[in-house]
Amino acid sequence: METIIANDATQYVKIAATLAQEFSKDAAERDKAGGTAKVQRDALRESGLLNLIIPKEYGGEGQPWSLVLKIARELAKTDAALGHLYGYHAFQTVLPHTAGTAKQKEYFYTQSAKNNWFWGNSSNPIEPSLIGRRQGDSFTLNGHNTFSTGAKDSDRLAITWYDNAEKTTFYLGIIPSSRQGVTINTDWDGMGQRQTDSGSVTFENVVVEADEVIDFTESKGTPFATFDAILSQIVLANVFVGSAEGALEEAKKYTIEKSRPWHLTNYEEAIDDPFIQRSYGDLWIDVQAAVQLVEKAGEKVDEAWAKERSLTEEERGETALFTGAANAFGTKVALHVTSEIFQVMGARSATRKNNFDRFWRNVRTHSLHNPIEYKRKNIGRWMLTGEYPTPTVYS
Incomplete structure (x- = not known):
């Protein structure tokens, strides 16, 4: 793939959607094989998407986090691993910015953009x-x-x-x-x-x-220095929600093309069964709610990110609430949707060949690394006491 030059956010998303469509062709097979997605990683390198979060003055594209997150979600619709890799690449790229000195921020951003580093x-x-x-x-x-x-x-x-x-x-x-x-x-x-x-x-x-070695001298004690935990949470929230979107789309295609009506009904097609229709309606509603929440959280991240070292503890805390809520709700919805799709696809969908369970396995595997129970507790404590989540590597 040749490097693509994009001029606006819409074009970047189109590039990501094109990549996702290409990645989908062997996503199920690659999931079974495991290993390194070398071809797909190189396609990301050539796409022009690796430098989106790097400011223009350092040779990057100067795009907001909300766009980077949307692209991670777009990739996760067909391959959660690649959405995860892309989102974490961006997250690692900015660490000298959040934690280091102005000199380190300039150096690592400039070199990363110049050399198209994958982090x-x-x-x-x-x-x-x-x-x-x-x-x-x-x-x-x-x-x-x-x-x-x-x-x-x-x-x-x-x-x-x-x-x-x-x-x-x-x-x-x-x-x-x-x-x-x-x-x-x-x-x-x-x-x-x-x-x-x-x-x-x-x-x-x-x-x-x-x-x-990242020098904490300039960042020490600032809320912005702890922003990496927020970025990690919102990246994964988008990976989870993208997985739910992708699973629902795959299920829809299967139901339309292959599902059979239950033999005790009088319907000729599975898509005519009111139970199937209602179930898809419920799943779609859940997914749309999750999408809206991660996008709202992404907007909050943009607002906080723009303030850099002037970010206050209260502003950081409010952002943490939204990203924590997006992660917790996105996890809940994704686990439900990626499991429930089998109920509407039918028995023949549950085969190793189809490998539809990869959507659930992907969400379940990474959601265990940062349990939502503690996010729910943090949010509940804030509601009752006004105390924002304590900044840690997970909040």
């Missing part, structure tokens, strides 16, 4: 499995990180580590994925998101230079 991550802030020892101005890393989404075939890795097992000091760095001593393992074996390459990365005497 991945190897970050595990919960567990001190990767330890870095300071040697002069640099660090030498040994250990591993799990759930390293998009690490395989990436150009840059956003990595986190601690200085000791007691987690005294936390560090964030950006390194080439090909750095000596970095081994990106092929051990991802999730039941869903089969091509996100979310396995482990092993680090053996990996050197992180001083200018690759």
Whole structure:
């Protein structure tokens, strides 16, 4: 695919829809195979979509988060793994912006746009499995990180580590994925998101230079420095809702073309059965509600993002409420829709050949990483006390 030059948001979405249509041709087969979606990742590289979130002054397209999220959702309609990879690419790309210095923001944005980098991550802030020892101005890393989404075939890795097992000091760095001593393992074996390459990365005497370590001096203590958790939540919310949209569309096609009416009814076509019609109506209503909520949350993200370091705790908190609600409701709707489609498609739909269960498996797999129960609790607490969710890596 040749690189496409787009002039407005509509064109970017059309590019994503064209890619999604192409990806859909072998999505079910690739899900069964697992591994790295190399051809599809290269198509994203050539599409011109990787630099959307990078400001124009640094060589990017200067588009809002709401558009990036819409594209992730569009891709997720046919392949949740690729929607996830694309959304997380954008999320990793901006880390020097939210957490680093103005100089680091300029450098990483400029180089990423210039070289069309595809970003991945190897970050595990919960567990001190990767330890870095300071040697002069640099660090030498040994250990591993799990759930390293998009690490395989990436150009840059956003990595986190601690200085000791007691987690005294936390560090964030950006390194080439090909750095000596970095081994990106092929051990991802999730039941869903089969091509996100979310396995482990092993680090053996990996050197992180001083200018690759994100300097928190300018961002420390600002609400904007914790914006990465909000971005992670809203990216995944769009992946979940896109999966629900895609599953419903696949089910509709199957029902129209292949479903048989129940033998105790007098209908010649399954689509004439009032039960089938009502069920599709209910599913469509649920999906539309979820779409509206993730889009509203995306607008809130745009507003907050534009304020950068001037973002207040209250503004950050309100954005977290909407993104948390979008993630929680999107998860709930997606799990319901991706399961309920079998009820309206019929027994013959539930085969390994059709692989329609991939939609549910994809949503279920990643929704477990950030349970919605805690988001619901946070929102409920805010309703009763006015207390916004405490900024953490998950809220």
